[in-house]
Amino acid sequence: MKVAIATVQVPFIRGGADNLTMGLRDALAERGVETDVVTLPFRFHPPAEVLRSMQAWRLEDFTRLNGVAVDRVICLTFPSFYLRHPHKVVWLLHQHRAVYELWDTPYAEDLRRSTQGQELRRHILAQDTRHLRSCRRVYTIAREVSRRMRRFNAVDSTPLYHPPRFAERFYSAPAEPFIFFPSRLEALKRQDLLVRAMAHVKAPVAAFIAGDGGCRGELDRLVERLGLRRRVRLMGRIGHDELLACYARCRAVFFGPYREDYGYVTLEAMLSAKPVITCEDSGGSLEFVRHGRTGLVVPPIPEKVAEAIDTMHFNPAEAEEMGRAGMARYRELGISWQRVVEELLS
Numbered sequence: 606m607k608v609a610i611a612t613v614q615v616p617f618i619r620g621g622a623d624n625l626t627m628g629l630r631d632a633l634a635e636r637g638v639e640t641d642v643v644t645l646p647f648r649f650h651p652p653a654e655v656l657r658s659m660q661a662w663r664l665e666d667f668t669r670l671n672g673v674a675v676d677r678v679i680c681l682t683f684p685s686f687y688l689r690h691p692h693k694v695v696w697l698l699h700q701h702r703a704v705y706e707l708w709d710t711p712y713a714e715d716l717r718r719s720t721q722g723q724e725l726r727r728h729i730l731a732q733d734t735r736h737l738r739s740c741r742r743v744y745t746i747a748r749e750v751s752r753r754m755r756r757f758n759a760v761d762s763t764p765l766y767h768p769p770r771f772a773e774r775f776y777s778a779p780a781e782p783f784i785f786f787p788s789r790l791e792a793l794k795r796q797d798l799l800v801r802a803m804a805h806v807k808a809p810v811a812a813f814i815a816g817d818g819g820c821r822g823e824l825d826r827l828v829e830r831l832g833l834r835r836r837v838r839l840m841g842r843i844g845h846d847e848l849l850a851c852y853a854r855c856r857a858v859f860f861g862p863y864r865e866d867y868g869y870v871t872l873e874a875m876l877s878a879k880p881v882i883t884c885e886d887s888g889g890s891l892e893f894v895r896h897g898r899t900g901l902v903v904p905p906i907p908e909k910v911a912e913a914i915d916t917m918h919f920n921p922a923e924a925e926e927m928g929r930a931g932m933a934r935y936r937e938l939g940i941s942w943q944r945v946v947e948e949l950l951s
Contacts, residue, residue: 606676606950607639609667611685613647613658620789621869622698624770625746626681629696629949632942638950643670645685652716652725655701659732662687679949680740683729687736694949695737696744696765697754699866704729706753706864712793734758744948747867749888765948766940769869771845775876777928778853780921782810784882784914785855787848788870790818794862797827798884798905804831805911808918812859813851815840852877857917857924861905864888875899875935880927882913899931 610633612626626642633640645661648654665688667678678693680686686695703713704726716722737743737754743762745751751762788794796814803812814824814837821839828837843851852858858874861884871890874881881900883890894900901916903909917924 607673608633608950609670609675609678610640610642610681611667611678611688612642612644612681613683613685614644615647615649621867622682624869625698625767628767628770628942629679629681629945632946635942636946636950638946641670643667647682649703652719652721655725656728659684659687659729665689667693677950683733684736686740687732693740694742694744695740695762696746696945696949697750697762698746699750700733700753700757701729705757710863712863730757734760747889748892749864750866763948765945766867766938767942767945768940769872769876771849772872772876774845774849775873776849776853777878777932778850780856780879780925781854782808782918783855784810784812784857784859784917785815785851785879786812786859786870787815787843787851787873788860788862790814790816790820790824792820793865794820795884795905796820796824798861798907798910799859800824800827800831800833800837801907802910802914803833803836805908806836806914807911808915810856810914810918811835812837813840813855814838815843815848815851817842849877852879855879856921857882857900857914857928859883859910859914860890861887861910862890863905865890872935872940874928875931878925878928878932880917880924880931882910882917884910893931893934895930895934897927899927899934901927 630640662684667675667688667690678690680695683701707713737760744765745762748764751764754760754762857880859882860870865888867889871893881894883894884905896902901913903913
């Protein structure tokens with residue numbers, strides 16, 4: 606069997622989508638399936654570039670590639686599922702979020718206020734619905750993504766969880782007095798929420814924020830303005846060994862993005878037997894974090910996040926029990942690449 610994985614590439618940006626793509630490719634190869642990843646570049650701005658990408662994928666016929674017959678195509682991203690193939694399966698990371706659940710939020714304000722942006726939204730919703738309905742089967746990476754698809758496109762889909770990269774390497778160690786938050790530094794991840802919370806934390810703990818991105822300068826200025834140089838450490842991009850060690854040694858993990866699709870951070874914390882502090886509007890993390898059992902779910906307000914951090918520090922036995930419960934919950938879910946491959950090839 607020959608399987609093509611279709612996705613887009615955003616030049617010079619690497620993240621969870623790349624890890625998922627490579628993980629799926631490797632899992633298919635282990636199954637003995639001949640697999641290749643086929644990408645086209647994607648640009649978020651201006652709207653004309655998004656339309657151009659949609660048109661490019663509509664023109665793609667994957668029935669034969671370079672003279673080779675393709676048995677199945679697995680499409681991962683917008684707008685790769687616009688391609689043509691008689692056996693096209695979608696396993697969707699997310700749609701073009703700015704015209705979907707982010708449309709009425711400050712995160713899409715510039716797009717919403719422009720005539721081009723409004724036209725783009727109407728076009729994407731119509732074309733997404735049409736092409737999703739042309740697929741043999743539609744899966745998503747999480748219930749959060751499936752709910753959006755049902756709401757905006759009236760298309761039903763099946764959530765299919767997958768493990769984070771190097772899942773077998775995570776481990777746990779005695780907790781030290783710091784909260785860990787690894788993620789790309791961008792507005793939707795809301796690292797600023799943790800920084801602002803640290804100004805209200807009573808416990809003698811620090812916040813370690815790992816990652817790089819467009820909000821690095823803004824966060825650095827916020828830390829300086831709040832006088833938190835001794836309490837907040839912006840670690841920048843770190844290696845995998847250091848990432849594992851920080852997960853293993855932290856008191857708890859904070860992960861409070863806005864309507865996250867899935868969120869490897871939550872799963873990585875669970876694999877490290879660490880409790881997770883997340884927010885009521887954080888999306889995918891809420892599929893795994895149970896308040897008071899595997900972590901704490903709080904409003905996205907700095908003072909409330911600070912209270913949760915204090916609770917973790919001043920109640921270490923309860924925090925450790927939440928962490929163990931999180932690891933047990935991960936095991937119960939049976940998350941594995943084998944399960945993903947079996948479903949996508951069924």
